[in-house]
Amino acid sequence: MSAAQGRLSSVMGHLSPATSGKSQLLQKSPDDIVITFAARTPLTKAKKGGLKDTRIDELLISLLTEVRERSKIDPNLVEDVCLGNVLAPAQGYVARCSVLAAGFPIGTAASVTNRFCSSGLLAVQNIANQIVAGSIDVGIAIGAESMSTCPDDGAPSWMSEKIIKHPIAGQNTQSMGQTSENVAGDFGVTREMMDKFAARSYQRAEKAQKEGWVADEIIPIKVKVTDPKTGVVEEKIIKGDDGVRAGTTAESLSKIRAAFPQWAPSATTGGNASQLTDGAAALLLMKRSRALELGQPIVGKFCGATVVGLEPRIMGIGPSYAIPKILGKLGLRIEDVDVFEINEAFASMGVYCVDKLGLNPDKVNPRGGAIALGHPLGCTGARQVVTALSELRRTDKRIAITSMCVGTGMGMAGVFVSEH
Amino acid sequence: MLQFQTTGFNGYAVKYSPYIDSRIAVGAAQNFGLVGNGRVYVLELTSQGILCPKFYDTQDAVYDIAWSEANENQLLAACGDGTVKLFDVNVAHQPIAQWSEHSREVYSVFWNQVTKDNFVTSSWDGTLKLYNPERAQSLLTLPTHSCTYSTEFSPHSPSIISAVTSDSHIRIFDIRIPASAANHLVHLIPIHGPAPTLANINTRANPLGPRPPPSECLTHDWNKYRGTILATAGVDQIIRTFDLRAPRAGAVTLMSGHRYAVRRISWSPHNSDLLLSGSYDMSVKLWSDGNAMSDASMVTPNLGRELGEMGAHTEFVTGVDWCLFGSQGWVASTAWDQRLLVWDARTIIT
Numbered sequence: 001m002s003a004a005q006g007r008l009s010s011v012m013g014h015l016s017p018a019t020s021g022k023s024q025l026l027q028k029s030p031d032d033i034v035i036t037f038a039a040r041t042p043l044t045k046a047k048k049g050g051l052k053d054t055r056i057d058e059l060l061i062s063l064l065t066e067v068r069e070r071s072k073i074d075p076n077l078v079e080d081v082c083l084g085n086v087l088a089p090a091q092g093y094v095a096r097c098s099v100l101a102a103g104f105p106i107g108t109a110a111s112v113t114n115r116f117c118s119s120g121l122l123a124v125q126n127i128a129n130q131i132v133a134g135s136i137d138v139g140i141a142i143g144a145e146s147m148s149t150c151p152d153d154g155a156p157s158w159m160s161e162k163i164i165k166h167p168i169a170g171q172n173t174q175s176m177g178q179t180s181e182n183v184a185g186d187f188g189v190t191r192e193m194m195d196k197f198a199a200r201s202y203q204r205a206e207k208a209q210k211e212g213w214v215a216d217e218i219i220p221i222k223v224k225v226t227d228p229k230t231g232v233v234e235e236k237i238i239k240g241d242d243g244v245r246a247g248t249t250a251e252s253l254s255k256i257r258a259a260f261p262q263w264a265p266s267a268t269t270g271g272n273a274s275q276l277t278d279g280a281a282a283l284l285l286m287k288r289s290r291a292l293e294l295g296q297p298i299v300g301k302f303c304g305a306t307v308v309g310l311e312p313r314i315m316g317i318g319p320s321y322a323i324p325k326i327l328g329k330l331g332l333r334i335e336d337v338d339v340f341e342i343n344e345a346f347a348s349m350g351v352y353c354v355d356k357l358g359l360n361p362d363k364v365n366p367r368g369g370a371i372a373l374g375h376p377l378g379c380t381g382a383r384q385v386v387t388a389l390s391e392l393r394r395t396d397k398r399i400a401i402t403s404m405c406v407g408t409g410m411g412m413a414g415v416f417v418s419e420h
Numbered sequence: 421m422l423q424f425q426t427t428g429f430n431g432y433a434v435k436y437s438p439y440i441d442s443r444i445a446v447g448a449a450q451n452f453g454l455v456g457n458g459r460v461y462v463l464e465l466t467s468q469g470i471l472c473p474k475f476y477d478t479q480d481a482v483y484d485i486a487w488s489e490a491n492e493n494q495l496l497a498a499c500g501d502g503t504v505k506l507f508d509v510n511v512a513h514q515p516i517a518q519w520s521e522h523s524r525e526v527y528s529v530f531w532n533q534v535t536k537d538n539f540v541t542s543s544w545d546g547t548l549k550l551y552n553p554e555r556a557q558s559l560l561t562l563p564t565h566s567c568t569y570s571t572e573f574s575p576h577s578p579s580i581i582s583a584v585t586s587d588s589h590i591r592i593f594d595i596r597i598p599a600s601a602a603n604h605l606v607h608l609i610p611i612h613g614p615a616p617t618l619a620n621i622n623t624r625a626n627p628l629g630p631r632p633p634p635s636e637c638l639t640h641d642w643n644k645y646r647g648t649i650l651a652t653a654g655v656d657q658i659i660r661t662f663d664l665r666a667p668r669a670g671a672v673t674l675m676s677g678h679r680y681a682v683r684r685i686s687w688s689p690h691n692s693d694l695l696l697s698g699s700y701d702m703s704v705k706l707w708s709d710g711n712a713m714s715d716a717s718m719v720t721p722n723l724g725r726e727l728g729e730m731g732a733h734t735e736f737v738t739g740v741d742w743c744l745f746g747s748q749g750w751v752a753s754t755a756w757d758q759r760l761l762v763w764d765a766r767t768i769i770t
Contacts, residue, residue: 003455003500003525004454004455007453007454007481007500007525008454010544010567011452011454013636013655014636014638014654014655014680014681014683014700015680015681015700024633
């Protein structure tokens with residue numbers, strides 16, 4: 001390097017310091033936790049869509065088989081699989097058995113993690129933490145939910161009197177729909193604002209579908225489907241999401257009747273809340289040094305995640321606490337983030353969070369969210385990572401935050417960097 | 421506000437003469453100090469404005485200057501080619517002495533203000549060198565193992581030398597102690613974050629915030645009144661003060677407000693709490709650290725107060741200095757905008 005070049009790079013170093021949170025985040029270190037494969041199944045409507053007859057174990061086997069084959073990872077190297085799931089009974093059996101049935105060897109362990117709607121992201125964090133701690137070298141995080149076959153009955157009826165009478169814990173007897181109305185009522189989110197937010201989700205999802213952007217996220221899977229009329233069971237390949245209603249506008253959504261007339265302000269409808277959906281998403285994680293050793297293609301990096309608690313009766317606004325918390329931990333500014341994938345449990349919380357955090361709406365759920373695509377509870381956290389990485393790749397951007405509200409009053413947020 | 425154009429040369433340093441109240445020197449370089457010649461201007465403040473009776477051209481950029489404390493007519497230039505040159509105002513064109521010992525850019529030079537018989541330089545070659553102007557070779561080389569942007573003598577001791585480096589540490593050398601494996605090094609103080617101490621280990625001070633990462637330190641200065649306090653600043657845009665009585669306790673005061681790296685800081689010769697800073701954000705700011713000293717009960721650093729900002733420069737500000745004489749508050753600043761500005765810091769206090 002000539003003297004002039006040396007002096008120039010010295011001055012440049014002073015100006016674009018490697019000390020801002022963003023430049024730190026974008027640096028590559030051998031100890032980074034990287035994602036070498038990320039994909040999801042199509043998301044289809046519960047009880048009606050292509051996955052309606054696919055039980056959770058079958059869904060897991062289909063996706064894990066695809067992950068094993070497409071990632072080209074030696075299955076003997078995968079030491080643990082963490083399943084994020086909320087509703088399935090016998091989760092522990094389902095997880096380990098499905099891993100083995102999907103062609104992983106006897107040495108591949110499995111576990112289940114459940115923090116409601118954040119379970120998929122929690123699974124990513126659990127696997128990453130195990131790798132950081134040196135417990136394992138390679139692991140798979142998977143989020144999956146079959147809402148068709150596993151009913152969501154809400155809070156149990158048998159909770160202790162100490163809980164019911166507790167001023168905070170007792171709020172958990174409220175249904176999720178009621179918490180959406182609480183958010184709308186407490187923070188002045190109107191039906192119009194919610195319908196506008198929901199319409200944008202539909203329109204973006206429609207565009208992403210038409211332009212073929214989502215094809216990058218989805219692995220078509222082969223499942224058995226029973227024809228509801230004839231009862232004939234057929235093997236079908238499910239290729240795409242079916243929740244997106246083309247041509248949806250705020251106007252058309254405004255005609256839908258309130259879903260919860262019993263709770264004021266009754267602004268939530270079937271059109272501006274997330275759909276009941278089946279689906280699964282998976283990520284293959286390891287250290288960067290291991291990925292380079294194995295020749296695995298590095299898709300992105302997991303930079304960290306955090307969780308917060310808040311009043312259960314307004315659980316929807318969890319992201320408005322979780323996002324600033326993770327930004328603070330990583331020294332990031334809100335404008336450093338290119339894509340926000342915030343789970344649209346309800347439009348009320350979506351409107352509130354975007355407004356409260358002062359987010360640029362163009363950066364929030366650019367391919368639509370759970371209102372258009374559906375919200376398979378345990379899957380969503382992992383699904384959002386797949387979507388965010390794909391969108392960053394398409395737009396040649398770097399940093400994404402995924403966040404979601406969590407039933408019983410929590411919020412979670414995680415930061416990912418695309419390395420396309 | 422008075423100004424002088426250093427046409428064709430981008431400013432790098434400015435220093436008031438410690439002897440003559442109307443004399444200022446500016447060190448400057450062509451092409452922003454990347455390639456080309458350097459120049460030392462010796463300027464006179466007159467009733468007709470700022471005049472330039474003398475200037476000296478050098479082969480390579482001039483990055484820093486220091487007036488002799490022993491001879492009112494002599495001053496030093498730290499040059500990009502590794503040389504240090506001593507000029508005498510009564511001798512035209514050529515330096516009266518030159519030392520060519522550093523292998524890379526010399527980035528700072530400082531004259532001992534106590535004994536007045538030696539001076540120290542720092543360089544990107546990872547060393548400090550101590551010289552006596554009467555001798556042809558340096559007296560001592562102190563390794564820092566890291567690109568060293570700034571070095572000074574303590575204004576209170578003839579034997580204590582400080583340096584700040586790109587590795588984000590303050591080094592304090594005491595040349596009275598015997599040279600040992602530590603090469604006179606008595607303190608190695610991390611700038612970017614406190615070492616754990618009893619005072620801060622079990623507190624909830626900053627429980628969530630990330631520990632600030634290391635960043636290049638570009639400038640530092642000793643407080644003229646409080647002998648154990650020195651201030652540092654650099655690429656992370658934060659000015660910090662440290663108390664050498666508690667070198668492991670971390671920063672005493674944080675002053676944050678610059679939007680790019682801080683290139684030069686200077687404590688007031690008149691007020692023990694006032695500090696001037698020049699930054700790549702093109703501003704010069706005046707701060708008060710509230711005279712904060714280290715205190716065992718302190719769990720979080722004090723926050724200094726920004727008193728005002730001077731925004732007349734249109735490029736990176738590289739040099740600031742206080743006038744020792746006259747009504748207290750006159751300062752000079754130089755920048756890559758090829759201007760020396762002389763102004764009263766009291767006018768920017770808001």
